[in-house]
Amino acid sequence: MALMHFRRAISFLLLSMLALPAIAVAQETTDASGDEPERVHPLFDAGKLLATGGVSQVEGAGGGGLATWAVIGGYGTNDGVGVTVHETFIGLRSFDLNSAGIAVGLYDRVELSYAHQTFDTLDTGVALGLGRNFKFDEDVYGAKVRLFGQLVYDQSSWLPQTAVGVEYRSNDRPDILKAVGAQDANGVDFYAAATKLVLAESLLVSGAVRFTRANQFGILGFGSAAHSDYQPEFEGSVAYLFSKHFAVGAEYRTKPDNLGFSEQNAYDLFAAYFINKHASVTLAYVDLGTIATRRDQNGVFASLQLGI
Amino acid sequence: MYRPLRQTAPVLATFAFLLFGVPVSADTTLYDDLGGKDGVTAITAVMIDNALADDRIKATFDDINIPRLKGLLYQQFCTLTGGPCQYKRRSMQETHAGLNLHESDFNALVEDLEAAMDARDIPWSTQVKLLAILAPMERDVVKQ
Numbered sequence: 350m351a352l353m354h355f356r357r358a359i360s361f362l363l364l365s366m367l368a369l370p371a372i373a374v375a376q377e378t379t380d381a382s383g384d385e386p387e388r389v390h391p392l393f394d395a396g397k398l399l400a401t402g403g404v405s406q407v408e409g410a411g412g413g414g415l416a417t418w419a420v421i422g423g424y425g426t427n428d429g430v431g432v433t434v435h436e437t438f439i440g441l442r443s444f445d446l447n448s449a450g451i452a453v454g455l456y457d458r459v460e461l462s463y464a465h466q467t468f469d470t471l472d473t474g475v476a477l478g479l480g481r482n483f484k485f486d487e488d489v490y491g492a493k494v495r496l497f498g499q500l501v502y503d504q505s506s507w508l509p510q511t512a513v514g515v516e517y518r519s520n521d522r523p524d525i526l527k528a529v530g531a532q533d534a535n536g537v538d539f540y541a542a543a544t545k546l547v548l549a550e551s552l553l554v555s556g557a558v559r560f561t562r563a564n565q566f567g568i569l570g571f572g573s574a575a576h577s578d579y580q581p582e583f584e585g586s587v588a589y590l591f592s593k594h595f596a597v598g599a600e601y602r603t604k605p606d607n608l609g610f611s612e613q614n615a616y617d618l619f620a621a622y623f624i625n626k627h628a629s630v631t632l633a634y635v636d637l638g639t640i641a642t643r644r645d646q647n648g649v650f651a652s653l654q655l656g657i
Numbered sequence: 658m659y660r661p662l663r664q665t666a667p668v669l670a671t672f673a674f675l676l677f678g679v680p681v682s683a684d685t686t687l688y689d690d691l692g693g694k695d696g697v698t699a700i701t702a703v704m705i706d707n708a709l710a711d712d713r714i715k716a717t718f719d720d721i722n723i724p725r726l727k728g729l730l731y732q733q734f735c736t737l738t739g740g741p742c743q744y745k746r747r748s749m750q751e752t753h754a755g756l757n758l759h760e761s762d763f764n765a766l767v768e769d770l771e772a773a774m775d776a777r778d779i780p781w782s783t784q785v786k787l788l789a790i791l792a793p794m795e796r797d798v799v800k801q
Binding site: 388390394395396397398426427428429457499501502503504505547548549550551590591592593 | 716717757759760761762764765767768771781782785786788789790792793795796
């Protein structure tokens with residue numbers, strides 16, 4: 350089952366990569382006419398300003414590391430396309446979480462994203478009766494649409510950039526999830542996000558409301574017999590830009606507690622360094638609270654994003 | 658469902674620091690912070706020199722009187738930053754009409770401006786003040 354998801358992830362990534370040269374060729378052929386050198390706009394225009402595409406969220410979308418933002422990921426402008434791939438490692442006291450994925454930003458309007466998450470129970474798997482290094486794998490498919498507001502150019506009003514999105518998550522351990530009391534192994538989240546850049550103050554503030562049934566981001570399934578309904582959860586971020594390359598901030602994300610495992614809210618303190626428009630790294634201290642009865646699940650969040 | 662305040666307090670404190678702990682600059686104009694007449698003259702001139710060497714946008718400056726453009730830009734930046742000037746010229750829409758500029762062209766010029774300010778050692782906290790004033794012009798410049 351996990352292997353199937355992994356194969357799907359790989360094929361999706363490869364297909365995405367294959368599409369790139371094809372699009373580039375299509376671009377060049379439009380250039381081959383006329384004597385007057387008409388300026389041709391490249392499809393992958395890398396035209397946004399540094400850092401304004403955000404980083405890669407653990408779910409694969411463009412945003413903060415943990416919290417959802419209204420940005421369309423990558424550096425494509427409203428005339429271009431941007432593609433970002435990420436690899437994120439979260440090392441907690443009792444568990445590891447890996448996330449690898451891709452986000453494609455289309456014309457700064459639509460973002461399609463995919464992430465494959467692997468939650469490794471490490472030695473804790475033995476104590477939980479699952480076995481050492483027992484893993485939960487989850488696929489997250491996302492789509493986000495920017496509604497109104499422009500992060501960078503709306504500096505003379507308080508209008509934030511806003512977006513709505515949907516995420517489909519599918520977990521590969523339905524039997525185990527049923528045993529711990531989750532109702533479903535897959536689920537759909539809906540969210541609305543607003544992100545404001547106050548450029549003159551080098552400050553970014555973002556908030557989102559997510560309607561979800563996910564237990565621990567879906568790693569422990571969705572809903573329970575006692576709590577099967579959608580709940581609105583809050584996600585907030587504040588970031589301060591010390592330069593166009595370097596941002597430091599904090600994020601907060603509330604989560605439902607459907608399973609009665611005292612699931613807690615998550616937060617992180619992060620530093621993001623944008624080397625250029627093709628590479629950025631994020632380092633954070635992250636605290637996800639209690640996970641599967643294991644308390645104080647805090648640790649390191651390290652992420653690398655590469656893009657065109 | 659939610660953590661008790663005891664647990665959220667450090668997070669809220671961090672948010673509050675980031676929101677309100679940002680130092681406020683002294684009571685000088687942005688024009689002064691950018692180096693006054695010499696500084697703003699150099700910044701606008703170097704920005705245009707950078708743009709003329711920028712493969713992404715240099716073609717958009719064909720048939721343009723560069724010394725005149727530098728002079729007008731100085732006047733405009735001087736006015737916008739609280740300097741002793743009064744820029745009264747045609748609107749940004751008019752001056753960019755027919756150029757078919759893209760958002761990426763606007764941002765390329767922004768990057769050329771940032772490089773010009775970096776060359777003058779203008780601190781980022783001052784740079785963003787100017788960028789914030791110029792940013793809304795994207796609507797008047799692009800696709801006119």
